[in-house]
Amino acid sequence: MxxxxxxxxxxxxxxxxxxxxxxxxxxxxxxxxxxxxxxxxxxxxxxxxxxxxxxxxxxxxxxxxxxxxxxxxxxxVEKPAPRKRTPPPAKEPEPPAPAPVEHIYTPAPPPAKPKVAPAPPAAAAAKPAAKPSASRKQAKPAEVTVTLVSTAEGEWTVDVQWGAKRTLKAAPVAASAVAAAAKLLPAEVDEAVESVLSAARERHLARVEQLRAELEAAQRALDELTG
Structure with missing residues (x-):
């Protein structure tokens, strides 16, 4: 190509x-x-x-x-040339003022008899309104696919597919933001997300308990050495 x-x-x-x-x-x-x-x-x-x-x-x-x-x-890598501004159109000169005309008085003619205009036909057909011009056909928008991916540790990433182009790949997302968004979606989505978050909470809680026990044991050993 x-x-x-x-x-x-x-x-x-x-x-x-x-x-x-x-x-x-x-x-x-x-x-x-x-x-x-x-x-x-x-x-x-x-x-x-x-x-x-x-x-x-x-x-x-x-x-x-x-x-x-x-x-x-x-x-x-080639920087585009700056766009040229179109100069405003030149202002047309104003026409000169007309020369004064000398008024010569003439006697007014006698009033003419008013003429009665014929009435328009009652069955005059109304002129059909002009049809509005068809608007230009708009281009069909590209489909967008948003994919959320979780890990066993409760971390989340998001991918965005815009038509044939991937505009975002494995961008990190806070678990709290995923949980808040899931509550606005159908119940099946909220249930799936909550199951992942619950499992991650249990793993982290177990890790915290283990570290707390190790810290207490280390503190007791330190107290015996310094007592």
Whole structure:
């Protein structure tokens, strides 16, 4: 497949990897092929995912805190030219004021007899109203899939799939936020989430009890050594 105009080449990707490894995240710009982002907007490269296929370049758009994934065709290292502002149209000169006209008095003619206008036909057909122009067909929005994943320790992550693009991958989410959101969803979702949280609480409680017992034993040993 031919490379899109101004998209990242292999040399550009190697350069960006080198800058990121040196602790200098390089700046890139979005091309017209980018989905959901305005073309010409800037971003910082924050990571590369493996394998280097599809949307493997993670960037943070300027002014945002979210990290999004894009393909080389959607990014460029060439800064777009600034948009030219269209100058306002020149103001047309005002027409000159008309020259004064000298008024010459003439006697008024005798009043004419009023004429009665014929009445319009009663059965005049009403003019049909013009049909409104059809609105432009709107593009069908892309489907969004949000996936929550839990671990045995009660930690949660979230993935977001926007159409064919994964915009968020394994982002950490607080367990309290997941529990609060689950209560707003169907009961089956709340029950599944609560079962995971309950199991995690029991494991952590058992660990706390074990550590508390070890701490008490260590304190007794210390007291005997220093008593």
């Amino acid at each position: 031919a490379k899109a105009k101004n998209s990242l080449s292999e040399e550009d990707i190697d350069f960006l990897r080198g800058e990121l490894a040196a602790g200098r995240p390089a700046q890139v710009w979005f091309t017209s092929a980018a989905v959901g982002v305005e073309a010409g907007r800037s971003a910082k490269v924050v990571a590369f995912t493996e394998p280097a296929e599809g949307d493997f370049i993670q960037v943070r758009p300027t002014g945002d805190k979210d990290e999004l994934s894009f393909s080389p065709a959607e990014l460029t």
